[in-house]
Amino acid sequence: xxxxxxxxxxxxxxxxxxxxxxxxxxxxLIPLITLVMHSGMVTLSRRQMQTAVNSAAIEGLRFRxxxxxxxxxxRQQVSDLVSAVYxxxxxxxxxxxxxxxxxxxxxxDDEPTDIELPGTDFKASxxxxxxxxxxxxxxxxxxxxxxxxxxxxxxxxxxxGSHSETDDYSRDDFNTLGNDAFLVRLRRTDGSNPHDEEMGxxxxxxxxxxxxGRAAYGPDGPHDPRERGSIVRxxxxxxxxxxxxxxxxxxxxxxxxxxxxxxxxxxxWNSWTLGNVASVIITGSAITGDLNGETVTEQVVSVGDQLxxxxxxxxxxxxxxxxxxxxxxxxxxxxxxxxxxxxLNLIQTGGTITPQPSKIGARNASVKWAADLSTLSPADLAxxxxxxxxxxHGLLAPALQRSIPLP
Numbered sequence: 001x002x003x004x005x006x007x008x009x010x011x012x013x014x015x016x017x018x019x020x021x022x023x024x025x026x027x028x029l030i031p032l033i034t035l036v037m038h039s040g041m042v043t044l045s046r047r048q049m050q051t052a053v054n055s056a057a058i059e060g061l062r063f064r065x066x067x068x069x070x071x072x073x074x075r076q077q078v079s080d081l082v083s084a085v086y087x088x089x090x091x092x093x094x095x096x097x098x099x100x101x102x103x104x105x106x107x108x109d110d111e112p113t114d115i116e117l118p119g120t121d122f123k124a125s126x127x128x129x130x131x132x133x134x135x136x137x138x139x140x141x142x143x144x145x146x147x148x149x150x151x152x153x154x155x156x157x158x159x160x161g162s163h164s165e166t167d168d169y170s171r172d173d174f175n176t177l178g179n180d181a182f183l184v185r186l187r188r189t190d191g192s193n194p195h196d197e198e199m200g201x202x203x204x205x206x207x208x209x210x211x212x213g214r215a216a217y218g219p220d221g222p223h224d225p226r227e228r229g230s231i232v233r234x235x236x237x238x239x240x241x242x243x244x245x246x247x248x249x250x251x252x253x254x255x256x257x258x259x260x261x262x263x264x265x266x267x268x269w270n271s272w273t274l275g276n277v278a279s280v281i282i283t284g285s286a287i288t289g290d291l292n293g294e295t296v297t298e299q300v301v302s303v304g305d306q307l308x309x310x311x312x313x314x315x316x317x318x319x320x321x322x323x324x325x326x327x328x329x330x331x332x333x334x335x336x337x338x339x340x341x342x343x344l345n346l347i348q349t350g351g352t353i354t355p356q357p358s359k360i361g362a363r364n365a366s367v368k369w370a371a372d373l374s375t376l377s378p379a380d381l382a383x384x385x386x387x388x389x390x391x392x393h394g395l396l397a398p399a400l401q402r403s404i405p406l407p
Contacts, residue, residue, distance in 0.1 A: 045103025101135025
């Protein structure tokens with residue numbers, strides 16, 4: 001047995017080979033681990049930034065037609081929303097204990113013990129300390145001059161345009177000539193582009209620092225990008241689209257817009273001149289006079305919902321409300337095809353309805369489709385979809401147009 005365990009001459013020469021190979025693999029594994037960490041930091045930053053701009057673009061557009069807000073106030077609300085997204089309790093005045101932000105910020109210390117490479121700005125042996133790790137807290141600029149490269153831009157969406165941006169941030173899918181869209185962008189760049197930091201117009205945060213492949217760099221050196229880090233940008237565009245679902249107003253909030261408990265026929269709505277006062281009579285559930293329709297139970301309404309007339313017990317409707325517009329399908333069913341806006345002055349027996357111009361509903365209006373159309377026959381479904389878009393003076397809502405897809 002002792003002879004069997006005796007090492008041969010060849011085996012003696014292989015002593016420590018595993019340790020050598022472990023050192024070789026470790027040398028290759030450490031950069032790979034740091035690369036994976038860096039990629040994760042970039043992805044996380046992009047997702048956190050995209051979450052904020054998606055909400056901010058919708059916020060900027062939905063108050064476009066609000067008469068009580070100035071343009072400065074509207075844009076300030078967008079900036080405040082982005083700040084709230086990155087706050088742990090939505091109160092920016094008491095700090096941020098959870099350290100939320102648009103991605104991590106890592107800086108390297110700068111001490112006399114750092115090893116300098118002659119002729120360059122590179123310093124080896126730099127350390128990452130806990131106090132050098134934080135998060136990017138963006139503060140969007142209002143861009144009241146509406147420069148196309150600003151943090152937030154009002155303009156028009158271009159269908160089918162490319163989602164890419166040039167160095168001056170011009171795009172094929174958006175321009176400043178229209179008024180049906182709102183763009184918001186966040187960026188973490190190195191500041192080399194003058195459009196990235198202009199007073200009152202644009203802002204940027206620090207790049208995502210490289211944790212691997214750091215080497216000598218200088219102002220004109222080939223390794224300069226390694227020190228700059230990864231650039232991360234997120235952009236979102238919201239566009240005004242026909243509203244698909246509207247909600248109820250609240251009795252406790254008289255000025256909160258919402259759906260009225262009455263529906264108007266499509267042909268009757270389209271035949272009435274915008275702004276003219278329509279006198280109507282309510283008998284049971286039937287609405288007759290200058291506009292024809294039915295009264296219903298006040299509830300959330302979506303395009304495709306079926307009309308179920310309900311006589312009003314008693315109501316007094318004064319002020320602006322959203323009005324469902326319906327048409328009769330081949331089967332005889334009456335279903336909603338869109339929404340209008342009306343200034344109402346009604347009691348249980350009748351009153352007046354004044355159709356209003358098309359606008360974006362600041363509250364209780366959504367482009368999400370909630371109706372179940374699975375029970376419709378092919379003929380009814382074709383008829384319903386066929387009349388979409390022929391309604392006059394429709395209610396609009398902001399719809400997100402994803403501009404830079406997430407990985």
